[in-house]
Amino acid sequence: MWAPQIITRYALLKNIEWDVVVQDDDVYGQALAEFEDKWNATHLLNSEILNLYANKLNFAIERWDMDYDLSAALVKPNFMQRKALKELNRYRAVGTNRALVVAAAGSGKTYLAAFDALNFNPKRLLYVVHEGSILKKSLETFQDVFGSAVSYGIYSGTSKESDADFVFATNITMCKTLELFRKDEFDYIIIDECHHATAETYKKIIAYFEPEFLLGLTATPERMDNQDVFELFDKNVPYELRLRDAIVNNLVVPFKYL
Known part of the structure; x- marks a missing residue:
């Protein structure tokens, strides 16, 4: 039983x-x-x-x-990313300036963000995440897609490369130094692991900047504390790929417990 x-x-x-x-x-x-x-x-x-x-x-x-x-x-989008990219373009075509993509961990969210940025072609991009250990890996993913066409910088407690075309920042460091940036400093902003975005640091970042487009990425948008991640992105969800669907479509491997 x-x-x-x-x-x-x-x-x-x-x-x-x-x-x-x-x-x-x-x-x-x-x-x-x-x-x-x-x-x-x-x-x-x-x-x-x-x-x-x-x-x-x-x-x-x-x-x-x-x-x-x-x-x-050549790095090319998988089928999930192609569908999400199509929907993101469709949302932007009708004037949407922020959206949340829900996709299972391991299905390629960071590459999706890089591909969408490639479509958007921003002059300056900000990528925000809550852990410094993720920054370098995210930066490398964007390098796979953009190559040497843009410059890259890490903005964290140990690095302040804020003049790069694409800046990869921790939420805490960025929140503490918002006044150093213009509100329209970045054309395109990505909030990774944005189920953390209900924290005050993220809210301040989102409220401060005025990008042409704001993209949120998460595998788990639902929270147990009654905070609404969807509201931060005006409830615009162009694409969802939950874990079960990712496994069925061979984007992630099924897990087995012994």
């Missing part, structure tokens, strides 16, 4: 978590046997295994280099 759904803190922050209660001892036995099988298949790490792994890795890299022509590689 199924137990009631139990939501833990981790589940609320990440995804839905299910717990199951069973009356058949065989189910527990199968799970235990699976665990023991995985445990017994492991090996103690030693220099011999490390050397073997290093040799296999080097061989794989050499084969990849021979088989893959980097100069011919």
Whole structure:
């Protein structure tokens, strides 16, 4: 029989978590046997295994280099991104100046933002996120799409590259220094992980700047504190791709618990 759904803190922050209660001892036995099988298949790490792994890795890299022509590689939108881009263009065509895209984690939200920015062609762009560790990865994604056509800068507690064409900033640092920027400094602003956007730092940033277009990205817009993320974007949601649909369409891999 199924137990009631139990939501833990981790589940609320990440995804839905299910717990199951069973009356058949065989189910527990199968799970235990699976665990023991995985445990017994492991090996103690030693220099011999490390050397073997290093040799296999080097061989794989050499084969990849021979088989893959980097100069011919072009980053292109996947089917989800193409649909979202079409809808974003449609919304802008009727005068919409802000929108929220809901897409499962791992389905390509950052690339979607880069592709939409490419369509929009801003002179200056601001990308805001709550963690400094995400900035560099986001910047690299935009470099994949824009290449050397624009300059890139990180604006955080440890870096103040605010003169770049595309600025990647943490919400806290940007909120503390808003007066250093004109209200119309950026043509295009992206708020990543914008389920955090109900925090005061984000609200101040959104209220201060006057971009031609504001894009919000999140996998989990619904909140448990009655704060309305949708309202920050005038309830404009041109596209949604939830986790189940992302799995069905092979954009993310299904997860398996043991």
